Amino acid sequence: MKTVVIKYNAGNTQSVLYALERIGAAAEVTDDPEQIRAADKVIFPGVGEASSAMQYLKARQLDQVIRELTQPVLGICLGMQLLCSHSEENDTTCIGIFDEQVKAFNNAGNKDFKIPQIGWNTVYDLRTKLFNGIAENSYCYFVHGYYASKGPATIATTDYIQPYSAALHKDNFYGVQFHPEKSAAVGEQILRNFISHI
């Protein structure tokens, strides 16, 4: 079993690598298309801004490499958003696996909702093996100012200002808006599910 973590300019790769180590699933960080294509599992992390991340990926044709992957792929946070069709963050056309749109949180002046959302929120309506053994309304750690709308690919929902997609799934592609690598035991179980059961 070989897992790779895609290296690019919006990576939060260290934390993801260490989390995989903790669950006994050591991975390699790479931006080499051959290594990415040859891996059993691909993790596409991300912390940062959508348009500069897409520019970087396109310049290296990594967007096309990702689009054509057939093994299980897990996008995390910005990685998940980049797998959607479009992001309002600097009006960015994304990779387009998921049809869901990425929009900016708008609290309409209600300061009870700070933007970005930072902290632990619950996930519910959990579907697919990614959430095996995870109780409804478990807490995961989120840090984001943009969210993916709900749609046919939604496999977990979180409420912040409105319900949105906490996780997405289509074919071999999965995405989570939260950071499993920072979500304590719940996050480790989700990573373990991705590595072992998908």
Place this chain on the structure above:
Amino acid sequence: MLAKRIIPCLDIKDGRTVKGINFENIRDAGDPVELGALYARQGADELVFLDITATNEKRKTLSELVNRISHHINIPFTVGGGIASVDDVNVLLQNGADKISVNTAAFKRPELLKELAGEFGSQCVVLAIDTRMEDDGEWYVYLNGGRVRTETKCLDWAQQAVALGAGEILLTSMNHDGTKKGFALDITGTLASLLPVPVIASGGGGNMEHFAEVFAEGKADAALAASIFHFKEVGIPELKTYLSEKGINVRI
């Protein structure tokens, strides 16, 4: 629903915790990694590691420590203490820190906040403010660990800092710090209701009621404490159960 956060703070000197004593269930409470991991298992939502080392060797020791922390701890953590440049922050984030906190250096050169937010994003830039209410009833900003007074008011600096890119405010009331008589509800509430970013209340938490107050009345998004956790005067699991029973949304 977004949970209110409980954040233990660990003071670090030369790679060791300063106040971590009195723990039977870990081998080495002086080891920030062991103590941090214990808090994570007990349900802490985040950790803050505050480096108070004053030597030139500091950066290397700290970055090695941060690397070890991120290997072993499965919740987010912030690192602070003497951070003054983009390079300082880069090393810490590369070693796995989720956020960094800046204080005096940002006050002396507010552009630092803009540089950090531009380079790494506001979500990892925490501005720590030490503040004291004086006889005139106003809250003033203090620097250098509370030793140097400024003429700047706390709210003014907080608003300026957020406009420049601070993504979160860690607010310590010097009037309350160490008293165990409760958090500063007024200034915490002022900042929390006027700022568009989360506010972490610090200083004065002495019992479980104080935490309930700072969330309910102080409108804080998170509460930080050190010695009451280190000396087991308040346990994190009991605290969270208590808060939950009071109707405050916490992660259990």
